[in-house]
Amino acid sequence: MDTIDVIIIGSGIAGLSAALSATENGARTVVVFEADTEIGGASRLSGGIIMGAGYGLQREAGVEDSAESFYRDYMNANVWNLNPAAVKAFCDESGPTIDWLVGHGVRFHPDLIFGGAENTPRCVAAVGQGGQIVNGLARKVRQAGVDIAVDHRVERILFEDGRAVGVVVGGEEIRSASVVIASGGYGANRELLAEHNPSWTATGDWGWYIGTGTAQGDAFGFAEQLGARIDGHDRGLRLLHPGFVRTFESYIPGWMVLVNKEGRRFVDESSAYGVLDRTTHSNGGVAWFVFDHQAVDRSTAGNTKAYKQVMPEREDRQSPNWNPAMIAEQVEAGRIHSAGTVAQLAVKAGLPVDQLQATVEAYNDGDHDAFGKDAQFVRPITEGPFYAAEVRLATLCWTGVGPAVTGRGEVMDTLGRPIPGAYACGEVTGGVLGDVYVGSGNSVGNSATFGRIAGRNAALSIAGVPAATSA
Numbered sequence: 001m002d003t004i005d006v007i008i009i010g011s012g013i014a015g016l017s018a019a020l021s022a023t024e025n026g027a028r029t030v031v032v033f034e035a036d037t038e039i040g041g042a043s044r045l046s047g048g049i050i051m052g053a054g055y056g057l058q059r060e061a062g063v064e065d066s067a068e069s070f071y072r073d074y075m076n077a078n079v080w081n082l083n084p085a086a087v088k089a090f091c092d093e094s095g096p097t098i099d100w101l102v103g104h105g106v107r108f109h110p111d112l113i114f115g116g117a118e119n120t121p122r123c124v125a126a127v128g129q130g131g132q133i134v135n136g137l138a139r140k141v142r143q144a145g146v147d148i149a150v151d152h153r154v155e156r157i158l159f160e161d162g163r164a165v166g167v168v169v170g171g172e173e174i175r176s177a178s179v180v181i182a183s184g185g186y187g188a189n190r191e192l193l194a195e196h197n198p199s200w201t202a203t204g205d206w207g208w209y210i211g212t213g214t215a216q217g218d219a220f221g222f223a224e225q226l227g228a229r230i231d232g233h234d235r236g237l238r239l240l241h242p243g244f245v246r247t248f249e250s251y252i253p254g255w256m257v258l259v260n261k262e263g264r265r266f267v268d269e270s271s272a273y274g275v276l277d278r279t280t281h282s283n284g285g286v287a288w289f290v291f292d293h294q295a296v297d298r299s300t301a302g303n304t305k306a307y308k309q310v311m312p313e314r315e316d317r318q319s320p321n322w323n324p325a326m327i328a329e330q331v332e333a334g335r336i337h338s339a340g341t342v343a344q345l346a347v348k349a350g351l352p353v354d355q356l357q358a359t360v361e362a363y364n365d366g367d368h369d370a371f372g373k374d375a376q377f378v379r380p381i382t383e384g385p386f387y388a389a390e391v392r393l394a395t396l397c398w399t400g401v402g403p404a405v406t407g408r409g410e411v412m413d414t415l416g417r418p419i420p421g422a423y424a425c426g427e428v429t430g431g432v433l434g435d436v437y438v439g440s441g442n443s444v445g446n447s448a449t450f451g452r453i454a455g456r457n458a459a460l461s462i463a464g465v466p467a468a469t470s471a
């Protein structure tokens, strides 16, 4: 086979964006290798919510925003414990990337969404969720003459004389001018999770991953072959899960009361999941949902405001875990404790009796919730039976440890220098998604934006054009 211009490993939103961007920037031969039998990876399963600043749909909704403001919010939320150059490039190019997707026919609902705890809404949801973004990009990529080879797992990257020069697939060496690693996370690989995500691993049998089986973390091998630096530790978004059945529940009903092992509340329960992840983690990673019979009835009657975030295409969502049928089943199974008084409940759940009683009293009496929870979610806990269920940060959504990249999408060596011919983008990289998940859409935004940047630079490097942070 002749030398290919750009080889891309993985056909999620990062890989497909890189492929399209490479063709737009002069690459003549681009091949995408995909390990799975279908395209799309985690991106295909995703809600298709994307985050950015300063894009057309945001302006049309009358929201003033800027990349600079996004960058400050992002870095402050993560106490600057990230790769600042890479995050800067992401924030600068995130808005133009959403415009670029729209220009390529990807359709988004016009309503803006608050993805996390930000003051400015920065997210939109794709019509038809992540599958529509993947299919839309794949159509464009194929129209541009790119071959997407499914069921082709890249085994190794060829590294010669200090540069990436191709890959090995099915034992065959395939040469290229540049290689873009877009192989996603490692959520399906328990061994890598034990090494890189100890706090999720500590959830034991409760822990489960919502993505695809091909999220095996092959990039750690690629990084070793290239001599690349690995960024991040213990990073990845985790959702609270009660260990009932493995259903994906992104938001918990806001009327829940969440207490730590001391029986104290520690957060506004209607907060975004990135906030619940960090605050629960700071409280030992284990917590208890406490509620009463009224809350159960209200959830059935539908007159309790349960969710702060209303996502397009999911307006009528019902909690898969916190509904009367499931609660009855789990009380029977002993996973939910129930008792006639709060004191008895505390004993059954192993929580301090005095503190749990004091917590419930304060919650019931409070005119103004100590954590700022909006009154429409606050339901007093007054009518028995009372319930308590242990929850853990067990649902793993994405992983955040991987090869470090420059703001130009180049893979860095252990000294922080770009490795010639090697690029990476999306969930596979470390240093862009931080300890605090800035909000829904952060990951898809990162994948599309860095896909564009990496694809562009991988293509332009062939003509000797210096890499840039712009897409």
Ligand SMILES: Cc1cc2nc3c(=O)[nH]c(=O)nc-3n(C[C@H](O)[C@H](O)[C@H](O)COP(=O)(O)OP(=O)(O)OC[C@H]3O[C@@H](n4cnc5c(N)ncnc54)[C@H](O)[C@@H]3O)c2cc1C
Binding pocket: 009, 010, 011, 012, 013, 014, 015, 033, 034, 035, 036, 039, 040, 041, 042, 043, 044, 045, 046, 047, 048, 049, 050, 051, 130, 152, 153, 154, 155, 182, 183, 184, 185, 210, 211, 212, 214, 215, 216, 217, 218, 248, 397, 398, 425, 426, 427, 428, 440, 441, 442, 443, 444, 445, 447
């Ligand atoms: C159910 C679900 C819902 C989500 N919802 C959202 C959301 O709404 N918004 C948001 O921002 N984030 C969301 N996320 C997270 C987000 O979807 C992902 O982090 C992001 O899409 C990752 O994109 P990617 O292209 O980097 O990786 P992926 O989409 O995972 O693509 C990587 C591809 O590489 C392939 N691959 C792996 N190894 C190899 C190899 N050796 N050779 C060849 N191919 C290989 C994989 O099979 C996969 O197809 C969600 C995740 C899930 C699972």
